[in-house]
Amino acid sequence: MKQCKDLKIVAVEHPNDGYVLLKLTDAEQLPAIHAGQFVEIKVENSPQTFLRRPISVNFVDENRNELWLLIQVVGEGTRHLANLQLGDTLNVLFPLGNGFSQGVAGDKVLLIGGGVGIAPLLEYAKQLKQVGATPYLLLGGRSANNLLQLDIFRQFGEVYVTTEDGSMGEKGFVTNSSILQLFNSSTSPHRGGNAQRAEGVSFSRISCCGPKPMMMAVAKWAKEHQVKCEVSLENLMACGLGACLCCVEKTVKGNVCVCKEGPVFDIEELTWS
């Protein structure tokens, strides 16, 4: 059941200048949240920020009854969120949308994230591990500054990293990663570095969240290699509830609301060419 309520901020962490990690809690038990679902945050005292801001759920700490939001500071609204203090409250409409596919024991799922799009993959990796599936994480960023929470990611699965500037992991885009190259030619005699560890893996599915060009490249790769693939879209939204019809994506079923029918879509449903 959806809720709209004030949650209390119990931690504000600034991993670097570009991000803020907000940890929220409530006196009541937080509702069940499916990895890939999102929240809509009301940004108070920010005249230029009229609409709520959709933010993916980064992590749910059930023991502490905490909901984590990892936010990249990009405009006035997110700058405001970055200035929130311990003890402040945040009005949150949640949980919204449908999440990633629920895994089953034995699944080997490759989670590919780009930039702040890696945020929801942390909760997903956790949920996959909980059901006995094996998540593999391929995380890309412009530079090492964009790759956060790697230690926590490693608790749930093997982590492979690419950066555009080469400041961490392999240099290039996620689609250049050796983990994909390995998949591409599993009999290749030359297997170096990271790739060796993933030797022989064939993925049940790819789940992807990041900038649209990256997701389109991943979708193309998945189609070429006949791997099931789902992507999490972040179209501009107003209501978050499927009422205003602003955030639509063209699908084989016509225009559908990303906020309600998504944000996660099987690439077969989309009309990406």
Added chain:
Amino acid sequence: MADIRTTIAGLQMVNPVMTASGTFGYGLEFADLVDLSQIGGIIMKGTTLNPREGNDYPRMAETACGMLNCVGLQNKGVDYFCGHIYPQVKDIPSNMIVNVSGSSPEDYAACAARINELDKIPAIELNISCPNVKQGGMAFGVTTEGASQVVRAVREAYDKTLIVKLSPNVTSIADIARSVEDAGADAVSLINTLMGMAIDIEKRKPRLSINTGGLSGPAVKPVAVRCVWQVAKAVKIPVIGLGGIMNAEDAIEFFMAGASAIEIGTGNFIDPAISVKVAQGISDWLDRHHYESIHDIVGII
């Protein structure tokens, strides 16, 4: 406690707060978040005779104190509404009102005739003011001839409460209001969105797929209050006011300008329970100022 029950052209409402078409889905989307029985009326998403895919993405741009949209009346058509949506909404304990749109007077009338058959739909709101469709919509709402032509056609096909939603994108909204009153409207609602535009200067492109869209939110409220004031002085039928209402004080302005009821639109996106909070706030304001009834402040300006 002040009496905020209201009757608009035969529609009995628990309070004078309705939700505006296109901002509240079919009510169902908000059922977890607000007690729908405490909303005076729910005006559902615009419905047309035939299904419409709407405009391409992007359809929305946030602007200072508001937003632009160019959704373009995406809906699955009146048959789908009657067959699939009506069964889900017919028992919602509020006035469930269908917003009807079309591209010719015959279209509007045929769509209205289908809705006329539905027992639990006590009224329609005729949209002659959508700025986001090429054919019809606002084209009818910007001339007195066009407006009265559509309203006359629908009036013949529809015998329950007929509300006509007016566009502010006109020279004299009072003239349009008079023409729809003469053509048989039972009430008017105003304003629909103001036509606007926003440009992404880095991409050197309009921010909306069809270049222009409808502006809503607090940015339009002074325009809306002015329109309501002018129209309320021009017609005898009830006026329903909307445009940027975000709290009870905003709503009170509309009542004083001459509205007998109000609609909340864009505000639903900020707070899904805003309608009920505004209704409570109106009651509290009347109490604080020793008014016994909402009717005591309607049109006092």
